[in-house]
Amino acid sequence: MKALVIVGHGSHLNEDSSLPVYEHAERIRQSGGFDEVVECFWKEEPSMRHVLDTVESEEVCVVPAFISEGYFTQQVIPRELGLDGPVTFKDGKIVRYAGPLGTFEKMADVILERVEDLMRGKELREGRTALVLLGHGTDLNKRSSDVIYLNARRIRERGVYDIVEEAFLDQDPEVGEVVGKVEAENVILIPVFVAEGWHTRETIPEDLGLTGEVTVREDRTIFYGAPVGTHPSMASLIAARARETEHYEVVQNVS
Amino acid sequence: MSRTSPDRENVAVSSREAFAAWVGEAPEGRKFGQVVVRKLPSGGYEIRHASDAGSENLEVHTNPRDARDISKLTEAGEYRPLKSSPNLRRGWVLRLADDRELASAMNYLYPAAISHWYLLREGRLKTTSFRENAARQSGIYERVRYLSDEAVQNAARACCEDEVCLKKTLWDVDENTPLEMERGRGDIPCPEPCSVFISFARRVRYFEREEENTSDGNALTPGERRDLAALVEAAASGEVKMAREAEFEKPLNQRRMRYRRLTLLPKLRPEE
Structure with a gap:
């Protein structure tokens, strides 16, 4: 089974902050391609620390719903999810980590x-x-x-x-x-x-x-x-970002 | 190298099955957080607010993801940043086809709770102490590592007891310093300080610094004076409007006031 985990920032104060992540997740669910689509956040629940305990699939792709490369995508997200690179083997799962959305060609x-x-x-x-x-x-x-x-x-x-x-x-x-x-x-x-x-x-x-x-x-x-x-097309961008990570494993195994 | 390990236990699957079985064993249903989960004689499962046990005329939902909307706002329409706060709204019922839908809905009502419930029951839930958690914080949260043990204790009492969070607090200050508080009576384990707690701890660190800069230990700090003034003004206006749940920078925040009760009241009533 294959899961997509979308990571959003979320908010303790603003109820709309996480809405695009939920909406994109639902669009991707409807379009198929993943057995599970799960949301997690820095400031909301489920936290990045615990989300993988809720994912049944053995293959997991994590896509940060962040535009820029920087503090969150390079430091906070890998640390909180316990990732050690583009591919991490963790608790019986293979977890692939995609880059931020903004640098993606699409x-x-x-x-x-x-x-x-x-x-x-x-x-x-x-x-x-x-x-x-x-x-x-x-x-x-x-x-x-x-x-x-x-x-x-x-x-x-x-x-x-x-x-x-x-x-x-x-x-x-x-x-x-x-x-x-x-x-x-x-x-x-x-x-x-x-x-x-x-x-x-x-x-x-x-x-x-x-x-x-x-x-x-x-x-x-x-x-x-x-x-x-918030544009609906971001959902297909997230899904494409996820699919792109599938070649990461090859790179990892060579090194 | 095998890509995945099929022989390793899949916690999400095991917890889904174990939770469904646990619910199935009790015909009257199981209470979990503020909800009652029941296996229906006709098949499938039902979740409703525990206070709606005998109610009819509830809004019926059959999509497990509707649980997200149900759990988003309080009865009064306030945002719920912490799903284990005892302010889940009433008036709805979720009817779910199978254990997958049940797990999915539960993960919106109480995110990751059934996994933690299962791991605790199996004696395998890993906890992370405040000090371990604080050590990995960066950016604006880095300063929480400077909190004293006493401040961590008071922050946990103010932020995590059942009046404000229904999780059972299982983490400690560090491996040699247990939390001394009412850890909670509920079934949902809390294995690690959450982001709301860390955000609150950051505010408590400000309070502690003010304390350190106030020469006389019994004198009020500037922050305590401001909070008292805000409270007096609000009460005098006839309406004490509380700040939002995680708005810790505002004086009239419940957790902030709970912290003040622990640290300010002894100064105001030294004889007690």
Whole structure:
């Protein structure tokens, strides 16, 4: 039997924080491919420490529902799950550990689907259109922003938008600057976040003076999308990420 | 090298079967946490709130995953970050086809509980002490390792006793220092400090530092003064609105107040 374990951050305070993980898990259950699909969290139950005790399958793939590579995917998740690399043999199970979602090739497709959903039925101004990918960013960990640059580059290479820019909340280039100064009449702003939360619902709209999905300023129109992580296509990205780990074992056995 | 070990026991399978058998042995059902689980004469299983034992007109669910929605919010609509808190809402019944659905629903109502129940019954549940758990914490939780033994004891009394969590606390401060508290009367074992406890411990570490910086041991710390002031203001307004369950930075949090009861009341009533 084969199980997929999706790891989310979860929250002690916000009941919606774990919702995308449950929704993606349910979509993957419906689409088949795994005998079991199980959710676990850092801040909610079941904890990563105990989730494997609830999994019946001998083959387990763990996919972190995290966008960036960094503290959680490299340190906290392996430590809490007791993993010692891409493949771990543990309590009679083989556990394969996938990387974060944001670095996966198909992430750019999900971002573009999010844009498509946002722009459906909306009119663009005459002129150029810029896509701005928004990450949290932190000066403490450079890798946290890598995933934004990576996806911006991948989308830029496709040549769909006149301009593709990166922007952040907690590091430069700062989102207010980017949205205000990018040389385009249409600015599509997509938060590359895993879930809705305080930032996507409150701080970002407040700081930028957004009035909803569409904000018309004198010189530009800003289109503000929902976070990429809540898009239904993330479920197939998670499943694909899981399937990709199946070759990990070969690498492990050679070494 | 064999990829998996079929000869090794599969805890999830064994616990599912053992739990179903345990339930099946008692026609009147088994109480577990706040629910009663019963094998139905017609086949399958039923879970309902123990206080709804004789109730009719309950909302009927047949999908085990509905247990997640049932366990998410309290009767008053508050979020439940800790599923073993004694605030599971009433008014529903889960009718489940077989032991797999039963295990699945139980894992949403009381995550990992039947595995731990089974392992404890078999004498094989591994526990992790507070010190072991604290030693592996990083980031904002790293500081919990500096808690004194006394503060760990008080934090556990405030955070883990049956009034606020129905699990039976099996872990200790460290291997030589047992917790001195009411460990709980229920069937759900707690083998290791949970994330809610670690988050609470982080707050208690702030309290302890304030204590260390207050020269006279009987003087109130700034935090204690703030909490008292908040309590007075709330009571004077006629409505003491408690903070959310895991909102430990707010004065009127129940666990925080339970901790204050252990550490502040002796200062306020030194003669007792």
